[in-house]
Amino acid sequence: MRLLLVEDDQMIGESVRAGLQQDGFAVDWVQDGRAAELALETNSYDTLLLDLGLPRKAGLDVLASLRRRGDAIPVLILTARDAISDRVKGLDAGADDYLVKPFDLEELAARVRALLRRKSGRADPVVQVGSLILNPATHEVTLEGKSISLSAREFALIHALAGRPGVVYSRTQLEEKLYGWGHEVESNTVEVYIHSLRRKLGADLIHNVRGVGYMVPKQP
């Protein structure tokens, strides 16, 4: 899952990015409103984490123009403004959730997962495809009741595919979900992870759609 973090404070930005990366998210971080808009226009993100007091363009303005464009990306506001009126203003401007600083990394990750869950139209926090069960909060994976150990990247990949069964993801899309900016991505990285997933979860779970990408088929 790829997130865009907009946070002007150096220390907070670094820490949030590091924390979310440890939770298996790919995080791009920008420090002002204009850069956020540029990033949103040129990349596709699963969730936007938005600070309000930003240089160059205020967070609420970024949010407003985002929604005017019809972009439905889940938005989580991260701010020090804790007044009820501020929260109401933020949510009414189109945010999906509002987290007041100082916040807890675990809670932030949980809220991001909740947003992603809602976005994919599910209420159940656990992703289940056939006998494969993924728990995004704990990264636990079971297949036919047996626990399977996956690395963070492997989990992110199978989570993306199994989260929306029947949808074909291109290799580039999958790479984007795995990595933020600044990571050198080897040309065959996705293939390497797919291979390893097939080895652990069975060869027929992930289908290769030739010339297009990969998918986990819907289970009858």
Place this chain on the structure above:
Amino acid sequence: MNSIRRRLLLWLLSGLALAVVAAGARIYTQTLDEANELFDYHLKQMAASLPSDAFGPLPPSSAAAMGSVNGFVVQIWDRNGLELYFSQPASKLPQRAELGFSTVDTPNGRWRVYSVLERNNVIQVAQPMSVRRDLAAGMALHALVPLLALLPVLGILIWLTIGRGLQPLDRMAEALGRRTPDSLDPLPEEGLPNEIQPLVHALNDLLGRLARALESQKAFVADAAHELRTPLTAVQLQIQLAQRAQTGEEREAAFARLKGGQSRAAHLVQQLLTLARQEPGVAPQTFAPVDLAELARLVVSEYAPLAADKNIDLGLGRAEHASVSGDFEALRVMLGNLVDNAIRYTPAGGTVDVALHLSGREAVLEIADTGPGIPQEDRARVFDRFYRRDAAHVAGSGLGLAIVKNIADRHHASIVLDNRTPGPGLRVAVSFPLA
């Protein structure tokens, strides 16, 4: 007895009583004068009306009748001193050869006597003065009694009137008593007596100033709380990252970050304290002569290591001798903040120049850098608390210039932000008035 009401009552009633007594005295003396005139005339008339040849003793009834009227006494004797007639044998008057009016002291009191020589007889008509005095006293008393009876009524009236007059004060006290520290809106000034209006006006003035001071304090606390949240958020996140660290290397990096976050929070708290101390009117000012050139040399040498670290050429240019009255430590913080800012915003390889020169009746401290400068539209705002123009790229609390402004204000110094010539760069000029 520190009550306006009681004091007024006491003074007014005493004054009234005094006036009544004075009026009584005046009535008494006036009546006495008139009575003297009238009765003297009477004495004369009586003497004249006595038959000059009736020298036998008068019948007692007639004498009694005569004597009973205002105590007149008639006595006649011949030129040989032979008594011919006494109207009141009981109250004999001394024989007086003096003719005309005279006043005589006798064992029976003071008498007014009129003597006249009628052929060979001396006729003396006399009247005790006490009769006249009693008459005057009676008149005076007659006039005074109703006035004296009125005094208590007047007292009550004065008491009530003063009470009524002071009611606006009571109402004001009540209105003020109901106030909470937050309700500082002005008291109504219309309909107040002229005497109380200046007081209420002054009170409202004070309330207004208090409200503004309270407002700015509240804003400051709210701002401070908000600003503290940022470094605290960073610290909390850094702690969590440290907890999650798997390897020693990760842990070390996390702790290094945590230390950074902690020192940043500590710096902000320190700046807040400095700012609070430099708030105008907070601490009693301990002003002493300060040698600005020495101050500039001290600050420049303090910041030389930091400048060298960033490869910035920091130096003191022209430094004329100037002494101002001020708080040395505060001025050191002020110049330090300005130099620190200049170093922060100036790219490596740049220059920061500090200079001091006299201009008219002012000593001007100048700090010029080769940084990006501050656009005209931002120059007023940079002195606001927590205002940071370029938050993303330069670390800071946003309080440095607010502190500078407070210290300058305390020293009645003015600050001008300008473009450095030749540009680009910022030139800050702090002008101190010379005594």
